Amino acid sequence: MSAGAPDTPRALRELAAAGRWNGPTAGILDGHQQANLVIVPRELAYDVLLYCVRNPKPCPVIAVTEPGDPVVRVGTTVADLRTDLPRYRLWRHGEPAGEPHDITPYWRDDSVGFLLGCSHTFEGPLCRAGVPVRYAPGSAAPPVYVTDVPTRPAGRLSGPLVVSMRAIPAALVARAVEITARYPTGHGAPVHIGDPAALGIADLSRPDFGPSPVIEDGDVPVFWACGVTPQLALPAAAPEYAITHAPGHMLVLDHLVDAAPEGQ
Missing domain, CATH: 3.40.1640.10 (PSTPO5379-like)
Structure with missing residues (x-):
């Protein structure tokens, strides 16, 4: 707290x-x-x-x-x-x-x-399981990226999938997937692990929203669906x-x- x-x-x-x-x-x-x-x-x-x-x-x-x-x-x-x-x-x-x-x-x-x-719902469980959640100094939010993956439109709403990224030590990625899958109201398991280019993200160091990522040697970028997605569908x-x-x-x-x- x-x-x-x-x-x-x-x-x-x-x-x-x-x-x-x-x-x-x-x-x-x-x-x-x-x-x-x-x-x-x-x-x-x-x-x-x-x-x-x-x-x-x-x-x-x-x-x-x-x-x-x-x-x-x-x-x-x-x-x-x-x-x-x-x-x-x-x-x-x-x-x-x-x-x-x-x-x-x-x-x-x-x-x-x-x-x-x-x-933010699943970050406590991750930390308690020994999976580090690394943020830029002075921030408690992850970097967020707009992907080139379309969401399924509905009526007047359409837009791209937005994701948050947390850099996870390679040895703990499977554990992070297992834990977050338990929390569907926290977006559940990741939507992508590894190469950000597969999501159309050209530069991890330049997120669309939030602080720059903190990535240490041996980390793997792990991406979860993000609640900013509907805010881009509303326009x-x-x-x-x-x-x-x-x-x-x-x-x-x-x-x-x-x-x-x-x-x-």
């Missing part, structure tokens, strides 16, 4: 709602499920759901709200999607339009919220409005990743 971070997901959500925690959730509350967010108008919600069903690795669905209801319930977690994330990204007609800390003014009667799985639909989490600022749920939420 990072110094000064709240010690429970509920405390974090309360601080975020009060405007007292605006920082990233990456690297804190190890062991708890973290979730990416997508909010769209009801008329686009079916396309988003179908896109997630057709692309379950980058878009594993945890929960979907009723139209107009901002409260999501997952096990013991009861969260207000308008306030309980530290930072959001607002979209207008497919273009970024700001990163507010509170989206109450932008919530509509036809808003539908989707919680999608996040790879193709160019909805009047959409809201996502700001990168690295996820909703943290109460349950531990090694225990399914009650009632699920």
